[in-house]
Structure formats: structure tokens, C-alpha cells
Amino acid sequence: MKVATAEEIQELDRRAIEEIGIPGVVLMENAGLHVVRAMRDHFPDLDKQRVLIVCGKGNNGGDGLVVARHLFNQGIDEVRVTLLAEKEQLKGDAKINFDIVTKMNIPIIEITSNEQIPAFRNLSAQADILVDAILGTGLKDAVRGLYKNVIESMNKARRPIISVDIPSGLSADSGVVYGSCIKADITVTFAIPKRGVLLYPAAEYVGELEIVDIGIPQQLIEHSDIKVHLVQAATVKRTFRDRPANTHKGTYGHVLTIAGSPGKAGAALMAGRSALRAGSGLVTLAVPENLRIPLEIPTLEVMTAALPETKEGTISLDAYDAIMALLEDKRVLALGPGLSTHPSTVELVHRLIQSVEVPMVIDADGINAVAQNPGVLLKAKAPVVLTPHPGEMARLVPNIAIQTNRIEVAQETARRYNVFLALKGARTVIASPDGNVFINPTGNPGMATAGAGDVLTGIIAGLISQNIIPVEAAKTGVYLHGLAGDLVAAEKGYYGLIAGDILEMIPYAIKRIQEE
Ligand SMILES: NC(=O)C1=CN([C@@H]2O[C@H](COP(=O)(O)OP(=O)(O)OC[C@H]3O[C@@H](n4cnc5c(N)ncnc54)[C@H](O)[C@@H]3O)[C@@H](O)[C@H]2O)[C@@H](O)CC1
Ligand SMILES: [K+]
Missing domain, CATH: 3.40.1190.20 (Ribokinase)
Known part of the structure; x- marks a missing residue:
């Protein structure tokens, strides 16, 4: 199985969308659905749990909004959704999902300043499970300010955390952890693992790793020039074939x-x-x-x-x-x-x-x-x-x-x-x-x-x-x-x-x- 950097997975996403014609929202839908499925696998009494979904302003946050939508649809009404941005900042597939969620009358709490951190801490304390959809492969630098405070509050809440794609704050490209990073219990990573979820010390933040297929065609992955692989x-x-008797x-x-x-x-x-x-x-x-x-x-x-x-x-x-x-x-x-x-x-x-x-x-x-x-x-x-x-x-x-x-x-x-x-x-x-x-x-x-x-x-x-x-x-x-x-x-x-x-x-x- 191939192992990607941020740039390599972005290129695969792009080619799946532009060359193969799979709309980005379809990939996002598959991604979100897999996270919901993983939550069901890990938390058999999910229906009775209070879930807090924390979304960033990029597509990782978009995945989080898909998760929110499906949990609501499945009748889990103790779901809270926070967005670490003003809604005007959303674009593309994340914006599409934001609009759907809004039309479904699912309330979204905007957390945009450090003054709201105490309120955010309360929300975390009132939840049984936290979903980390803050940052994915779009991470550019060490997290600071509001994002850092939110990540640290989530880690301190002592609740199980399920990370969407990669724990927020972790770089997809190496095993180095630059600053604050979500310490996940479960990470559901999309298509193929990213280097950062496998290499130490970053891998320590990943918890149990699930690699899920979100519909990126295998041929694109196989024929890509990605040179790093996971031994499986x-x-x-195949090395240990049955030995012939003679x-x-x-x-x-x-x-x-x-x-x-x-x-x-x-x-x-x-x-x-x-x-x-x-x-x-x-x-x-x-x-x-x-x-x-x-x-x-x-x-x-x-x-x-x-x-x-x-x-x-x-x-x-x-x-x-x-x-x-x-x-x-x-x-x-x-x-x-x-x-x-x-x-x-x-x-x-x-x-x-x-x-x-x-x-x-x-x-x-x-x-x-x-x-x-x-x-x-x-x-x-x-x-x-x-x-x-x-x-x-x-x-x-x-x-x-x-x-x-x-x-x-x-x-x-x-x-x-x-x-x-x-x-x-x-x-x-x-x-x-x-x-x-x-x-x-x-x-x-x-x-x-x-x-x-x-x-x-x-x-x-x-x-x-x-x-x-x-x-x-x-x-x-x-x-x-x-x-x-x-x-x-x-x-x-x-x-x-x-x-x-x-x-x-x-x-x-x-x-x-x-x-x-
Ligand atoms: N179409 C696609 O490309 C797909 C993307 N997917 C999801 O999208 C993610 C990648 O989405 P994006 O490329 O939008 O990136 P992210 O959602 O990871 O985050 C990018 C946003 O965060 C900001 N940001 C970056 N570093 C920051 C920092 N240190 N502190 C604060 N803000 C920071 C950026 O300015 C940008 O607005 C994947 O990890 C995956 O979860 C999936 O939905 C599958 C399809
Ligand atoms: K994440």
C-alpha cells in the first residue's frame, strides 16, 4: 500500500475530481460516512452518546459537517457542531455541506475568538465523544492562537477523540510534531495512509488507525509516482509459499x-x-x-x-x-x-x-x-x-x-x-x-x-x-x-x-x- 505526503494525496484528490470526474462532494460524503461507520464500530451505544464535532474552515471541517448531518439523520440528537471560523470563510465542498446542514436546522456554534474558549471547554466537558475535524492535510504550520487553544482543550477534556483523516496539528509529511496536536484515540484516514500517521513521534498521536476507501480509483493510486509504501x-x-515435498x-x-x-x-x-x-x-x-x-x-x-x-x-x-x-x-x-x-x-x-x-x-x-x-x-x-x-x-x-x-x-x-x-x-x-x-x-x-x-x-x-x-x-x-x-x-x-x-x-x- 502506498503512503502519501500532503502534496501527493492532494494530487490524487485533484485527479479523481478533475480527470475521473468524481465530484469532490462525493469524496467528502464517503469520507464522512466512513467516520460515522467507524464511530458505530467503536461505540456500540453511539445512539445514547453526546457527540461534539469540531470543524475547521477547510475540507477537513467539511468532512466533519457530513458526520454531523448523518448522526442527526440517524436520530442522535445530542450532537453539537462547532465551527472555528465565520461561516463566510467557508468555500467549495465545505460550504456546500454547511448550507445543507443549515437547511436541516442543525445548529452550528461559531467559535472565533479566545474569549469563547471557556464556553468551548464546557461544550467538551458535556460531550461523551469528540470528533476532530479541525485540520487535515491542509495544515501549513504549527497551530497557534485559537486553534491551539481548542486543540489543547480537547486533549484536556479526557474524552475519546476520533480524528478525521489525521489528528489536527500533525503534519502529513513527516513524523515530526511541530506544536500542539490532537491526541486521538481513533484516526480514520482517507484512501491511503499519510507519512505522518505512520512515523514516530507523530504516530503516537494517532491511536488506532483505520484506512478507508473513499472512492479514489485504485488505478490512480497504483500508477501515481508515490515511492513510499507500507509493508503489509x-x-x-507471498515469500513463505508451501514447500514442495521433494x-x-x-x-x-x-x-x-x-x-x-x-x-x-x-x-x-x-x-x-x-x-x-x-x-x-x-x-x-x-x-x-x-x-x-x-x-x-x-x-x-x-x-x-x-x-x-x-x-x-x-x-x-x-x-x-x-x-x-x-x-x-x-x-x-x-x-x-x-x-x-x-x-x-x-x-x-x-x-x-x-x-x-x-x-x-x-x-x-x-x-x-x-x-x-x-x-x-x-x-x-x-x-x-x-x-x-x-x-x-x-x-x-x-x-x-x-x-x-x-x-x-x-x-x-x-x-x-x-x-x-x-x-x-x-x-x-x-x-x-x-x-x-x-x-x-x-x-x-x-x-x-x-x-x-x-x-x-x-x-x-x-x-x-x-x-x-x-x-x-x-x-x-x-x-x-x-x-x-x-x-x-x-x-x-x-x-x-x-x-x-x-x-x-x-x-x-x-x-x-x-x-x-
Ligand atoms: N476534495 C478533497 O480534496 C477531499 C478532501 N478531504 C478532506 O479535506 C482535507 C484537506 O482539506 P483542505 O485542503 O481544505 O485543508 P484542511 O481542511 O486541512 O485545512 C485547511 C485550512 O486550514 C487553514 N490552516 C492551515 N494551517 C493552519 C494552521 N496551522 N492554523 C490554522 N489554520 C490553518 C488553511 O488556511 C485552510 O483554510 C483532508 O485532510 C480531508 O479530511 C476529504 O473530504 C476527501 C476529499
Ligand atoms: K483532523
């Missing part, structure tokens, strides 16, 4: 994982095991010589190989030939967990990137090595998937604010270095060199725990070993990893969740996806 269960499911471990590929240094054997182990849990047929874990024997016992199903090491016990540049030989029958290389940034190890990473001919998943110290000379990525012979967390991303592209520009930064970096990239964090974004970006909906704050990244590296490598193309492996891997974390959290909560739990939950998460 249905697409992920297959063997070789069918599902062999992963080579190069990882570990003294003190970081666990990272290597988890990256190796999670590739198997994601369905890879075989995994060989290549570690510095000193870790080989200690890892032999806990690795169980994972095979190990010892590599020449530096004086400090990290994998040394001398390991290059051995690694190239090990790669002969492998489908993918996972490189980086717990490697260290020893200069010799860093040099090895650079050399491998330039010579390996199977796809590479590079994480953690692998990324830190790349960050010392990102241009090396342009010399890669095979596809590269990078999985940085924001700190690693900042090393890769210094002097850019990462967290406030997650989509743009991931998109630009993937293009510039011709790599696939999963920028981790709440709502991981996956970017492909062709400019497409995917936002992942799964995962939870319990996953901010040591080793969770190593598990993701293993999952993505495990998927690539099954001949899944890198972009799909990155999308599916991130989704699966987050879902496994969500399943653990459902049982154990966020606090004590550890990476090993995520790893062991992978099979159940795959099963859940298949059964979806």
Missing part, C-alpha cells in the same frame, strides 16, 4: 556468516542461528580462531569455521583467502555482528565488499567499517543490504539529522551507494536503490535490546539463501523480525524481552504470516 502482511505472505537442505541454500570477536561471540551465534530459524538449509559461522572451540558446543545446528586472527583476537585481513574459499558453495554472506573495528578487520571488510559475488548482508561493525570509506560500496560486485540503526546510519552519512528525516535519508543513501538499506528503529524503513521505500508496521519498544540486530541480520541472510531477492528479503525480514518481537511481547511484555526470545519466536511468526 499480504505481500510478506526438497533437501541444499534447496534452501547455505549462508556464510562472518562475525564475532572476543566478548562478542554471542552476536555471531545469534546471527547464525536466526538464519536457520528463517528457513535457510545450512549455515556456516566463520569466527576468529579463538572463538571456534567455545562456539562449537552452543552452535548445535550451525557449522563453524575458524579464521586467521589478529593479535587482539579479531578476524584479520589474512582470512581473506579462506573466506573466498568458504564462499564457493554459499548463496549469501552475512557480515558484521560483533566483528570489532580493528584496522585489519576493517580492511578485510573493504576487500570482501569489492570481491564477493553473492549478495551480502552487512550489519553492525561491518557498517562501521563501511563508514570509514562508504565509496567502497560502489565497487561491490553483488547486491548489498545494510541494516544500520540510527547511530550507525549517522556514521555512514554524517552531519544529517537522521531521525527527523528517516525516509529521505534512507532513500538518498540507498540511491547514492546503490544498496538496499534497512534503517532500524520504531517503524524501520527499507530503501531500495530504485528510490522505493517501505515502512514496516511491526515491532515494539521491547525490541530495543542487545542482539536484536544480530537476529535481523541472520533472518535477512536466511531469506536470501532461499533465493528471495534482496529487496523482498529485507522487507520480509524486517516484518518477520518485528512480528516475532510482537509475539514475544504479547506473552512476556516489553521489559524482560531479550534477543534470544525473538530468535526462538521466528518459526511461530512465520506460521502466523502463512495463516494470515
